Amino acid sequence: MTTGDDLGEIIVEFVRNGPYVKCSAIHVATGREVSAMGPANEPKAVERVAIAKLRRALEAGR
Incomplete structure (x- = not known):
């Protein structure tokens, strides 16, 4: 879990x-x-994309 x-x-x-x-x-x-998909050798980059996508999804739901 992260914050x-x-x-x-x-x-x-x-x-x-x-x-x-x-x-x-x-x-x-x-x-x-x-969720987001990307190259397995760049998991942190894929995580950043997923969190940015989550941020946008939460803002759209307000």
């Missing part, structure tokens, strides 16, 4: 499938989930 500065608690999960990794980010307070 997005202004987002609160976020659960981050990685699933590798060959040369790709899927990163799911779940906002604990709302249960909103998003």
